[in-house]
Each structure stands twice: as C-alpha cells, then as structure tokens.
Amino acid sequence: MGERIAVLVSGNGTNLQALLDDAFCGPRISLVLADRPAIRALERADAVGVETLVIEPSGYPDRDAFDEAVTSALVRHGADVVVTAGYMRLLGRAVLDVFDGRWLNTHPSLLPSFPGMHGVRDALAHGVKVTGVSVFLVDEGMDTGPIVLQEAVDVRADDDWHSLEGRILEVEHRLLPRAVRALVEGRVHVEGRHVTITEGNR
Numbered sequence: 001m002g003e004r005i006a007v008l009v010s011g012n013g014t015n016l017q018a019l020l021d022d023a024f025c026g027p028r029i030s031l032v033l034a035d036r037p038a039i040r041a042l043e044r045a046d047a048v049g050v051e052t053l054v055i056e057p058s059g060y061p062d063r064d065a066f067d068e069a070v071t072s073a074l075v076r077h078g079a080d081v082v083v084t085a086g087y088m089r090l091l092g093r094a095v096l097d098v099f100d101g102r103w104l105n106t107h108p109s110l111l112p113s114f115p116g117m118h119g120v121r122d123a124l125a126h127g128v129k130v131t132g133v134s135v136f137l138v139d140e141g142m143d144t145g146p147i148v149l150q151e152a153v154d155v156r157a158d159d160d161w162h163s164l165e166g167r168i169l170e171v172e173h174r175l176l177p178r179a180v181r182a183l184v185e186g187r188v189h190v191e192g193r194h195v196t197i198t199e200g201n202r
C-alpha cells in the first residue's frame with residue numbers, strides 16, 4: 001500500500017495531533033481535509049506545514065455532490081489511506097468505492113454500543129460501567145465496519161462528559177496511530193468482520 005495519509009477532521013483535532021506526533025504516521029500525513037474553516041485541527045496542520053483543504057457541504061447542492069467533491073480531492077491528492085478522526089459527517093458511497101479497506105475511523109465507545117455522534121454522552125446516559133474506544137474500517141453503515149482495535153475504559157461513578165471524554169481520548173491517541181501504521185504497512189488482514197493485525201517491528 002502507498003504511504004500518503006489523508007486525515008479528515010471537523011473540530012479540535014487531538015487525534016490528528018497524535019497522528020502528527022507519531023514517528024511513523026506524522027511524516028506520511030500529506031493532507032488534512034476539513035468540513036469547516038477556522039477549526040483548531042487546521043491550525044495543528046498549519047503549524048507543521050501539512051497541506052490543508054476545506055470542503056464545506058454548503059457549497060454543494062446535495063450529499064452526493066459533496067461526497068464526489070471530497071472523493072475527487074482525495075484522489076487528486078494521491079491519498080492512499082484515509083483517516084476520519086473526529087470528522088462529524090457521514091460520507092457516502094463515492095468515498096467508499098475508492099477507499100474501501102483503506103479508510104479508518106475512530107469512535108469513542110465500544111462498538112456496536114453507542115454509535116453515532118455522541119458516543120461518550122450516550123454511554124454516560126445509559127449508565128454503563130465500561131465503555132471505550134473502537135478503531136474500525138469504514139463500511140457503508142454508521143460505525144458498523146470491521147473493528148481493527150478496541151480497548152475498554154472504565155466509567156467512574158463521578159465521571160462527567162469531560163472527565164470520561166479525556167480518558168477516552170488518551171486511549172484513542174494510542175490506538176489510532178497503531179492502527180494507521182498497521183494499515184499502511186499492509187499488516188491489517190480482513191476476513192468478513194474479522195480483522196487480524198500481524199506483528200511489525202514496533
């Protein structure tokens with residue numbers, strides 16, 4: 001697999017930062033694509049001189065046209081691997097047609113529990129004692145793709161959204177670069193829903 005990594009972001013970009021700081025992933029990130037301007041994630045990319053691009057849905061008549069614009073930007077850029085890291089938008093078939101098996105997403109819960117935009121809030125509201133992080137290969141569903149890495153995070157009695165989200169982010173910052181590296185190195189093997197990672201030199 002080629003080595004150009006594109007990261008899609010919508011907000012703060014702490015997961016992007018973890019990827020930028022990773023000795024393997026950082027130098028391979030060649031594009032940061034956002035769905036809105038003036039977000040912290042874009043500043044993080046600017047700070048290290050990584051190319052950025054903003055493609056806003058409001059510039060397109062419908063979702064398909066937006067998906068096409070995102071896809072062609074990624075293709076034009078020569079992206080080999082796509083990572084959605086806090087990208088708060090569901091992309092469609094066009095992206096998947098090109099990047100199926102080469103597109104990772106990180107989610108703040110133990111999927112299939114609490115998919116969607118509010119994984120941390122929903123887990124807290126449900127009263128679970130354990131939640132966590134899932135890094136998965138994107139398929140056509142909402143947070144339904146084959147799980148590459150997953151790790152549990154205990155929910156404490158006194159947790160609020162901020163405290164729990166903080167501990168979940170710490171785990172994401174560890175898992176996501178590992179999964180991206182394994183994918184780029186061709187060490188991620190998928191059979192149906194079952195993913196195995198063969199060992200690398202790390």
Ligand code: GAR
Nearest residue numbers: 012013014015086106107108116117
């Ligand atoms: C992360 O916790 C990520 O898993 C979550 O948003 C946060 C973004 O943080 N994504 C989703 O909930 C997607 N459904 P960041 O911008 O600091 O990386």
